[in-house]
Amino acid sequence: MAKWDDLVLAIPPHAGGRLEVPAPAALLETLLGLHNVQLTLLRGLRRELRPLQEGPFHAGRTHLEAARVAHASRDEQLERLKAARGCFTEAMGMERDKARLSFIALHLGLCWLLLGAERDAREWTQLAHRTAVEAMKDILVDASKHQGLTRNRYLAPAITFFMFFTSAATLGAGYLFWDRVLSKRTGTVMRRALVQMQSLADYVDALGEIRLRLGELSHDVARYELTHGVDEQQFVARITIRKLINDREAIYFNGRETRKVTWNDQERSEVITRELL
Numbered sequence: 001m002a003k004w005d006d007l008v009l010a011i012p013p014h015a016g017g018r019l020e021v022p023a024p025a026a027l028l029e030t031l032l033g034l035h036n037v038q039l040t041l042l043r044g045l046r047r048e049l050r051p052l053q054e055g056p057f058h059a060g061r062t063h064l065e066a067a068r069v070a071h072a073s074r075d076e077q078l079e080r081l082k083a084a085r086g087c088f089t090e091a092m093g094m095e096r097d098k099a100r101l102s103f104i105a106l107h108l109g110l111c112w113l114l115l116g117a118e119r120d121a122r123e124w125t126q127l128a129h130r131t132a133v134e135a136m137k138d139i140l141v142d143a144s145k146h147q148g149l150t151r152n153r154y155l156a157p158a159i160t161f162f163m164f165f166t167s168a169a170t171l172g173a174g175y176l177f178w179d180r181v182l183s184k185r186t187g188t189v190m191r192r193a194l195v196q197m198q199s200l201a202d203y204v205d206a207l208g209e210i211r212l213r214l215g216e217l218s219h220d221v222a223r224y225e226l227t228h229g230v231d232e233q234q235f236v237a238r239i240t241i242r243k244l245i246n247d248r249e250a251i252y253f254n255g256r257e258t259r260k261v262t263w264n265d266q267e268r269s270e271v272i273t274r275e276l277l
Contacts, residue, residue: 102132
């Protein structure tokens with residue numbers, strides 16, 4: 001079974017012009033061999049698999065399988081690749097889930113590459129990359145809604161004020177008890193989200209490498225890192241997606257807000273920003 005790294009290595013490095021067609025058989029073989037990897041990833045994300053197992057996407061894969069037949073002529077292979085491209089384009093118009101959209105965009109981009117059109121391949125691969133990051137971001141947003149009482153940035157100050165200025169220690173202890181209960185629930189939700197995001201992060205990294213192989217400049221291809229922290233009970237309490245802009249600048253997203261961080265040898269500054277992750 002193929003892996004994401006195999007797909008990166010199967011893509012011919014950018015040669016500064018149009019590729020010869022039909023494209024290398026290794027790329028087509030590797031792309032087709034990734035189907036189970038994609039389904040496994042979607043299953044872990046709790047996404048519906050049927051749209052990739054039937055309909056226009058499945059038809060597109062059937063055309064790709066026909067294109068790799070050894071006795072197919074060059075013209076036959078091109079026609080089958082064009083038919084696959086048409087099916088994947090149709091599948092794009094029918095899809096709404098971002099993870100599946102990313103897979104379809106990747107197939108569409110590699111169809112263009114197999115047909116010798118690098119510029120179109122780059123455009124669709126960029127879309128696949130961006131959409132996969134958005135899927136990872138959505139998982140974090142959903143998980144961050146399950147916050148314990150004292151982790152809520154609005155409720156926590158109110159609870160602290162109430163407990164400090166009243167003698168209702170029993171009520172305050174009750175709040176803390178329920179916060180521990182909710183924190184455990186939060187930790188479970190965040191742990192599951194972390195596992196899902198880590199599997200997506202490997203795919204996101206591969207898409208970045210594919211974009212570089214297709215000739216994009218390194219400063220145009222964003223790099224993403226996933227970090228997390230645990231609380232005193234070892235529950236996952238924080239997950240952050242970091243987009244590296246350059247050696248001294250990055251954008252952080254924690255599920256609720258986006259911050260732009262700039263640093264040098266003397267200081268570090270943070271500002272809330274609306275810039276896209």
